[in-house]
Amino acid sequence: MVKSWKLVPGVLALVVGAAIVGCNDSNDRNSDDEQTTQKRTSSPLTTSLFEPYVAYATGSTPEAVAIGDLDGDGRNDIALLTSTRNDPANDNMVHVFLQNPDGTLQPRVRYPVGRRGSSIDIGDVNGDGRADVVVGDENSTIGTRIGVLLQNATGTLDAIVAYPTTSAYRVKVADFNGDGRADIAGLGTALDIFLQTDTGTLAPPVTYRVDRLVQDVEALRGHLGLDRMDLFGHSELPRLPWRV
Ligand SMILES: [Ca+2]
Ligand SMILES: [Ca+2]
Numbered sequence: 001m002v003k004s005w006k007l008v009p010g011v012l013a014l015v016v017g018a019a020i021v022g023c024n025d026s027n028d029r030n031s032d033d034e035q036t037t038q039k040r041t042s043s044p045l046t047t048s049l050f051e052p053y054v055a056y057a058t059g060s061t062p063e064a065v066a067i068g069d070l071d072g073d074g075r076n077d078i079a080l081l082t083s084t085r086n087d088p089a090n091d092n093m094v095h096v097f098l099q100n101p102d103g104t105l106q107p108r109v110r111y112p113v114g115r116r117g118s119s120i121d122i123g124d125v126n127g128d129g130r131a132d133v134v135v136g137d138e139n140s141t142i143g144t145r146i147g148v149l150l151q152n153a154t155g156t157l158d159a160i161v162a163y164p165t166t167s168a169y170r171v172k173v174a175d176f177n178g179d180g181r182a183d184i185a186g187l188g189t190a191l192d193i194f195l196q197t198d199t200g201t202l203a204p205p206v207t208y209r210v211d212r213l214v215q216d217v218e219a220l221r222g223h224l225g226l227d228r229m230d231l232f233g234h235s236e237l238p239r240l241p242w243r244v
Helices: 217-224
Strands: 002-008 011-016 019-024 037-039 054-056 062-068 077-082 093-097 109-112 119-123 132-137 145-149 161-164 170-174 183-187 190-194 206-209
Touching: 077 119, 093 132, 132 170, 145 183
Parallel strands: 019 054, 062 119, 119 170
Antiparallel strands: 002 011, 011 019, 037 054, 062 077, 077 093, 093 109, 119 132, 132 145, 145 161, 170 183, 183 190, 190 206
16 A cells, blocks of 8 residues: 655655655656666664655655555555756656566656646546546636546546636545545635536536635544534635545
């Protein structure tokens, strides 16, 4: 099982089973196509629970990461979104790292998204059984959008298709109406839901007002005295992360 978290800007740490794997963009600034891997025997990240982490270079600033089985082999893979660092070969790209049977990651495959994004997720948003990649970016100047990169029959991602919307600082793929199909939500100053239709297309988004700012969702659940709370997301300000 793969889990991840972003530690500091430019560094991505990944946990694969009992191993910590890190991605540090500082390692291939001059070698766009050559993935560099390094094992570290001592690090502030290492605890007695984990093996030393491994760094996979991205060449540009990692902005967001999603974990999911992109190639359908039962192993979680990684889709990472970079923003900009004056590195045209790696800026504004989706970097896909497929997982090998031994738990290592294959050399990345990059897909351009055209502009700086802020979030990414994985899910089958057209119902063909293949996991797709969704990115989000919120830009008041050139327009907010979600971008969908569908996975084709060859296992690669098609060119990004953009869907203008009002909110996409964070995107999430999940079945929001219980029909068994993965939908897309964008959260920012509002909440936009794109439901997947029964033909595998996305319906026009429905916008929901977001006017409650919550930092600690679990504390809110306790405060309200609820046994369970179905939560989509929260944000103190548009630039802060949300929880799902
Ligand atoms: Ca996989
Ligand atoms: Ca699909």
